[in-house]
Amino acid sequence: MSWLNLWRNRRRTLITAASVYFAVILSIIMRSATLGVYDNMIHNFVTFSSGYMQVHLKGYWEESNIDNAMEHRASLADTFGRVAGVTAVIPRLQSFVLASGADQTKGAMAMGIIPSLERSATRFSEKLTVGSYPRSDTDRVALLGEELALRLKLKPGDTLVLIGQGYRAASAAGMFRVAGLLQLGSPELNQRMIFLPLKRAQEMFGAESLITSLALQVGNPAALEPVHQRLRQVLDTARLEVKTWKEMYPEMDQFITADSSGHIIMSGILYLMISFGLLGTLLMMTMERTHEFGILIALGLRKSKIGLMLLGESVIIALMGCAMGMLSGFGIVWWFQSNPIRLTGQLRDMYISYGIDPVIALSTRPDIFYIQAVVVLVISVVLVLAPVWKVMRLKPVEAINS
Amino acid sequence: MNQANAKPATVIDAHELSKVYNGHQIPVRAVDNVHLHIEEGEFTAIVGPSGSGKSTLLHLIGGLDAPTAGSVILAGTDLTQLSENELIDFRLHNIGFVFQAYNLVPVLTARENVGFVMQLQGVPREEREARVRTLLEEVGLADKAESKPGKLSGGQQQRVAVARALASKPRIVLADEPTANLDSVSAANLLDIMARLNRDENITFLFSTHDQRVIEKARRVITLVDGRVVSDEIRQ
Numbered sequence: 001m002s003w004l005n006l007w008r009n010r011r012r013t014l015i016t017a018a019s020v021y022f023a024v025i026l027s028i029i030m031r032s033a034t035l036g037v038y039d040n041m042i043h044n045f046v047t048f049s050s051g052y053m054q055v056h057l058k059g060y061w062e063e064s065n066i067d068n069a070m071e072h073r074a075s076l077a078d079t080f081g082r083v084a085g086v087t088a089v090i091p092r093l094q095s096f097v098l099a100s101g102a103d104q105t106k107g108a109m110a111m112g113i114i115p116s117l118e119r120s121a122t123r124f125s126e127k128l129t130v131g132s133y134p135r136s137d138t139d140r141v142a143l144l145g146e147e148l149a150l151r152l153k154l155k156p157g158d159t160l161v162l163i164g165q166g167y168r169a170a171s172a173a174g175m176f177r178v179a180g181l182l183q184l185g186s187p188e189l190n191q192r193m194i195f196l197p198l199k200r201a202q203e204m205f206g207a208e209s210l211i212t213s214l215a216l217q218v219g220n221p222a223a224l225e226p227v228h229q230r231l232r233q234v235l236d237t238a239r240l241e242v243k244t245w246k247e248m249y250p251e252m253d254q255f256i257t258a259d260s261s262g263h264i265i266m267s268g269i270l271y272l273m274i275s276f277g278l279l280g281t282l283l284m285m286t287m288e289r290t291h292e293f294g295i296l297i298a299l300g301l302r303k304s305k306i307g308l309m310l311l312g313e314s315v316i317i318a319l320m321g322c323a324m325g326m327l328s329g330f331g332i333v334w335w336f337q338s339n340p341i342r343l344t345g346q347l348r349d350m351y352i353s354y355g356i357d358p359v360i361a362l363s364t365r366p367d368i369f370y371i372q373a374v375v376v377l378v379i380s381v382v383l384v385l386a387p388v389w390k391v392m393r394l395k396p397v398e399a400i401n402s
Numbered sequence: 403m404n405q406a407n408a409k410p411a412t413v414i415d416a417h418e419l420s421k422v423y424n425g426h427q428i429p430v431r432a433v434d435n436v437h438l439h440i441e442e443g444e445f446t447a448i449v450g451p452s453g454s455g456k457s458t459l460l461h462l463i464g465g466l467d468a469p470t471a472g473s474v475i476l477a478g479t480d481l482t483q484l485s486e487n488e489l490i491d492f493r494l495h496n497i498g499f500v501f502q503a504y505n506l507v508p509v510l511t512a513r514e515n516v517g518f519v520m521q522l523q524g525v526p527r528e529e530r531e532a533r534v535r536t537l538l539e540e541v542g543l544a545d546k547a548e549s550k551p552g553k554l555s556g557g558q559q560q561r562v563a564v565a566r567a568l569a570s571k572p573r574i575v576l577a578d579e580p581t582a583n584l585d586s587v588s589a590a591n592l593l594d595i596m597a598r599l600n601r602d603e604n605i606t607f608l609f610s611t612h613d614q615r616v617i618e619k620a621r622r623v624i625t626l627v628d629g630r631v632v633s634d635e636i637r638q
C-alpha cells in the first residue's frame with residue numbers, strides 16, 4: 001500500500017523528523033564527547049609512557065627496576081611488528097632519576113627513546129611547545145615535560161643534571177642540554193617525564209644495548225584483546241610477557257567504568273527527554289487526525305490498517321531523521337575532532353586535578369553513530385505504539401464528532 | 403437478488419431501536435423505541451430539531467454505534483451480531499456515508515478521495531479510475547479531480563463526499579445533515595445531484611436535515627422529536 005505514504009503531510013513529517021534528527025545529533029555528540037575524553041586521556045597517557053600494550057621481561061611490571069632490562073634485538077621487534085593490529089614497536093629504557101636544574105632537585109622518570117622513530121610512530125615531536133626536537137638519535141640533549149621544567153626552573157639551552165642508579169648497581173650520572181619542553185596532554189606525565197636519546201640513556205645507566213620495554217602502538221585501541229591474544233602466541237612466554245594498558249593501569253580502567261555509569265544515567269535522562277518530546281509530537285499528530293480516522297473507519301478502513309499506517313509513517317520518519325542526524329552528527333564530530341575545544345579557567349584546573357587533559361576531544365568511533373541511531377529508531381517505533389493503541393480504542397462516532 | 407422491476411427489496415429494518423446515553427445525572431433517550439422500514443430506491447429525509455436524535459439514529463443504522471436495545475437489519479444482516487472488524491468490512495461494501503463537513507482526507511486529491519474506498523474493496527485499477535471519472539462528472543467536478551480538499555469550496559467538498567459515498571456501490575447512502583454548512587444555492591445543487599443519482603443509479607438515500615428547502619426535495623419525510631418518530635409521510 002505505497003499510496004499510504006502520500007498521506008503524510010509535509011509539515012507534520014518535517015516536525016517529527018526534525019525532533020528525531022536533533023535527538024540523534026544530541027545523543028551522538030554526547031556519547032562522542034564522553035568516549036572522546038576517555039580515548040584522549042588513555043591515548044595521552046599510554047602513548048608517552050607504556051604504550052597501549054607493552055612487552056617486557058616477566059616480572060618487570062611488578063618490579064620496575066632497570067635491573068630487569070632485556071636485550072634489544074631487532075628480530076624481536078620485527079616479530080611483534082608483523083602481528084596484525086600492531087602499528088609500531090617502540091624500544092624504550094626507563095629508570096627513576098633525581099633531576100637538577102640551577103638550584104632545584106626533583107624526582108623524575110628518565111626515558112630513553114629513539115627520537116626519529118617516535119616522531120613517526122607516536123608523533124612525539126608534535127608535543128613540543130618550546131625549543132627544538134632532536135635532529136639526530138645520539139645528541140646529548142633532553143626533552144622535559146613543561147611542568148617539570150617549570151619546577152626545575154629550566155628552559156631550552158639550560159643544563160640538566162641527572163643522577164640515579166644504573167644497571168646492576170652501577171652509578172649513573174649525566175649532563176644534558178635541554179633541547180625543548182613538551183606538553184604531553186597528561187598532567188601526570190608533564191610533571192615527571194624526561195626524554196633522552198636511547199643511546200645516551202643506555203650510556204648513562206651503563207645498560208649498553210638494553211631496553212626495559214617494547215611499547216606497542218595499535219591501529220584500533222578499542223579492540224585490544226584480539227591483538228593481545230595474537231601477541232601471546234608469538235611470545236616466548238617463559239621469559240617475556242605482554243600487558244595491555246588495562247592490566248598495567250587497572251585504576252584508570254576502573255575510573256572510566258565508574259565515570260561511565262554517570263554518563264549512562266545522563267544518556268538515560270537525555271533519551272527520556274527525547275522520548276517525551278517524540279511522544280508528544282506523535283500524540284499531537286494522532287489527535288489532529290482523530291476526525292479523519294473516524295471518517296476512514298466509517299468508510300470501511302480497519303483500525304489495524306490505520307495502526308500499520310502510523311507505524312509505517314513513524315518508521316519512515318524516524319529513518320529519515322536518523323539518517324540525517326547521523327550525517328550531521330558525523331560532520332559536527334568530525335569538525336570538533338580537528339578543532340578540539342581547549343578548556344580554560346576553573347574547568348581546566350578541575351580537569352588537571354583529576355589527571356585529565358583539559359581538552360574536549362570527540363571520538364569518531366563508528367559504533368557511536370549507528371548505536372545512537374538504532375536506539376532512537378527503536379524508541380520511535382516503540383513510542384508509536386501509544387498512538388496505535390489510541391487508534392485501536394477509537395469509537396467512530398466520537399472520532400467523527402471531534 | 404431482486405431486479406429493478408420486481409418488488410423493491412428491504413434495505414433497512416430497524417426494530418424497537420433505542421439508544422440511551424448515561425449523562426451526568428439523568429439518562430438521555432437519544433433514540434427511543436424507533437421502528438423503521440426503508441426499501442430500495444427510497445429518497446427519505448429524517449427531520450427534527452437539533453437534539454432530536456437524527457445523528458444518533460443514522461449512526462445506529464450505519465453500525466457506527468451500538469444500540470442500547472433493539473436491532474438493525476441492513477440488507478438482511480443483523481448489525482448487532484457483527485464483530486468490530488466484520489462491521490467495518492460490512493460498511494465498506496454496503497454503506498456510503500456523508501457527514502456534515504470535513505469528510506475528505508485532506509492530503510488526498512478529489513480523485514484519490516473518491517478512489518480510495520474502491521481501493522480498499524480491491525477494485526481493479528482501470529475499473530476504479532473509470533468509475534471515479536464518471537462519478538466526478540456526475541457531481542460536476544470533473545475539472546477538480548486533481549484538487550486537494552483545501553482548494554475546494556464547502557459545496558464542492560460535499561459533492562466529492564457524495565461521489566465517494568457512491569463509489570463503493572453501497573446498498574444505501576446515509577447522509578447526516580449534508581447541507582448544514584452550505585449556502586442555499588450549494589445546498590439545492592447538492593440535493594439535486596443526490597436526487598438524480600438516486601434516480602439514475604437506483605441508490606437508496608437516507609439523509610437528515612432541518613432545512614425546510616431540503617425537506618421539500620424528499621419523497622418521504624420521517625419526523626423525530628425527542629428520539630421518537632412522530633410522523634412518517636410519503637409525498638409525491
Ligand SMILES: Nc1ncnc2c1ncn2[C@@H]1O[C@H](COP(=O)(O)OP(=O)(O)O)[C@@H](O)[C@H]1O
Nearest residue numbers: 423425430432451452453454455456457458459
Ligand atoms: N455521546 C453522547 N453522550 C451523551 N449524550 C449524547 C451523545 N450524543 C448525543 N447525545 C444526546 O442525544 C440527543 C440526540 O443527539 P443527536 O442525535 O446528535 O441529535 P441531532 O442530530 O438530531 O441534533 C441529544 O440530547 C444529545 O445531547
Ligand SMILES: [Mg+2]
Nearest residue numbers: 456457458579
Ligand atoms: Mg446531528
